[in-house]
Amino acid sequence: MGDLLLQRLAQARAAATQRQPTSRLLCACLREAILDGTLPAHTRLPPTRDLASELGVSRNTVLYAYDQLAAEGCLVSRTGSGSFVADLSADRFIATPPAVGAPVPPPEPVALPSGVSARGEALLGRVSATDVQWGAFLPGLPDVTEFPQQRFAQITAQCARRGPPALRSYATAGGHPVLQRSLAQYLRQVRSVQCEPEQILITEGVHQAVDLLSRMLADAGDIAWVEDPGYWGTRNILRMNGLQVDAIAVDADGMQVVEPAPGRVPKLAFVTPSHQYPLGPIMALSRRLALLEAARRHGFWVVEDDYDSEFRFAGQPIPSLQGLMPDAPVIYVGTFSKTLYPGLRTAYMVLPPALVDRIGAAQMELYRGGHLLTQAALAEFIDSGHYAAHIRRMRLIYGQRRARLVELVTQALGSEWLHPFDSNAGLHLVMAVPEPLRDTVVAQRAREAGVLVRPLSRYFESPAVQQGLLLGFAAVPIEGMDAPFGRLQRCMEPLRR
Numbered sequence: 001m002g003d004l005l006l007q008r009l010a011q012a013r014a015a016a017t018q019r020q021p022t023s024r025l026l027c028a029c030l031r032e033a034i035l036d037g038t039l040p041a042h043t044r045l046p047p048t049r050d051l052a053s054e055l056g057v058s059r060n061t062v063l064y065a066y067d068q069l070a071a072e073g074c075l076v077s078r079t080g081s082g083s084f085v086a087d088l089s090a091d092r093f094i095a096t097p098p099a100v101g102a103p104v105p106p107p108e109p110v111a112l113p114s115g116v117s118a119r120g121e122a123l124l125g126r127v128s129a130t131d132v133q134w135g136a137f138l139p140g141l142p143d144v145t146e147f148p149q150q151r152f153a154q155i156t157a158q159c160a161r162r163g164p165p166a167l168r169s170y171a172t173a174g175g176h177p178v179l180q181r182s183l184a185q186y187l188r189q190v191r192s193v194q195c196e197p198e199q200i201l202i203t204e205g206v207h208q209a210v211d212l213l214s215r216m217l218a219d220a221g222d223i224a225w226v227e228d229p230g231y232w233g234t235r236n237i238l239r240m241n242g243l244q245v246d247a248i249a250v251d252a253d254g255m256q257v258v259e260p261a262p263g264r265v266p267k268l269a270f271v272t273p274s275h276q277y278p279l280g281p282i283m284a285l286s287r288r289l290a291l292l293e294a295a296r297r298h299g300f301w302v303v304e305d306d307y308d309s310e311f312r313f314a315g316q317p318i319p320s321l322q323g324l325m326p327d328a329p330v331i332y333v334g335t336f337s338k339t340l341y342p343g344l345r346t347a348y349m350v351l352p353p354a355l356v357d358r359i360g361a362a363q364m365e366l367y368r369g370g371h372l373l374t375q376a377a378l379a380e381f382i383d384s385g386h387y388a389a390h391i392r393r394m395r396l397i398y399g400q401r402r403a404r405l406v407e408l409v410t411q412a413l414g415s416e417w418l419h420p421f422d423s424n425a426g427l428h429l430v431m432a433v434p435e436p437l438r439d440t441v442v443a444q445r446a447r448e449a450g451v452l453v454r455p456l457s458r459y460f461e462s463p464a465v466q467q468g469l470l471l472g473f474a475a476v477p478i479e480g481m482d483a484p485f486g487r488l489q490r491c492m493e494p495l496r497r
């Protein structure tokens, strides 16, 4: 055995591309000899002292190799009798590893499954998120460069110093109680939401809230109402969870609430009443009342997505639908993605008391939430007035940017290019593009010219789509607006002829 190992050790040393300890080389040679059957099961290995002197290495080197192979299950040691090659016949899954330093042979071609599930395939057929998430005029983005990063970092560091170890553990149901308290107070004051802190559930973005609600409040095959046009993210999550999506048309008063057709009563209805996404109208009071009445009568939940209502540039804030009446059948959803920045991935729901415990338990079970330290910092950020101050400051900035973009559109193209439902709010503007322009073609050309806009037609479910473009203005400083707008305009010129 000594000769065999001596020979293999020499080969391994020669093949090694970099210096390896002898103990590891010996270990690899022994392992190889065991796995390729050169040393069959039950073979007794020489005593460590003898092998060490045969190979001209230290006894410790051999001891290391034997110990390592015993730990791997290749050897068994019997006290007083020595070390024996283990019977590996049952371990058919063990492949012979290449000798240390030897070139790795190409793997046997194995056909790994490359398909995804049918619902995965369907999702991939509808993907709408872009692979670039920053730049003029990508819609839906706040100006993340204006976020008071230093102040937030200081607050986070203080929370980390003062807070208990549990801040770094998994979240318990609902999220951090201090943020639940701060948000309840904020939502009552600013959004007229009727809620107690315990009703608040912190989520990883609106996306997680929609996912959780659609899984917990509906079954596969159930129907959900969405607005048409509406947010594709919501539609995709619903469909991924097996729901059928009934798209309800939107006009200048928001969702055109209808009496559900027989057999098509929804379990959930998703609306953006304060600022319809993406067209911008405010849902009229009569429509709000009709929706709540239908929800009560047919027993479905309305999910109010209040994604960017903090940014209205004229008039009074629009009160929430949830707060319209006591015990409204509404689940309110809000997010820090637009007020602070989307990478925070922090949003919240206000759940009716009867659902709090069960949906909270499901959230813990499904996602094992965390980020309690960030939640504690957010609570402090809100309580100390920084949140409200940041929103006030950004409202001014965004209002000016919006005004400049409106000016650019009207001066360069004409006021008829502003969508008639456009309200003086939010983070994006909708441009109605006239025939013969196709919004998808314009968006593609613009992208090639380094300008990011989204085609309105992609937000529609129904085939009777409108052509338009969504232009995000919030993250584009006034002095940086003319150039990309000029490029967008130049992309359209040849297409208009």
Ligand SMILES: Cc1ncc(COP(=O)(O)O)c(C=O)c1O
Pocket (backbone or CB within 6 Å): 140, 204, 205, 206, 207, 208, 231, 233, 272, 277, 305, 307, 335, 336, 337, 342, 346, 347
């Ligand atoms: C209407 C609407 N709801 C929700 C979201 C996403 O929110 P979050 O970032 O919290 O998942 C968006 C993103 O643009 C949106 O437009």
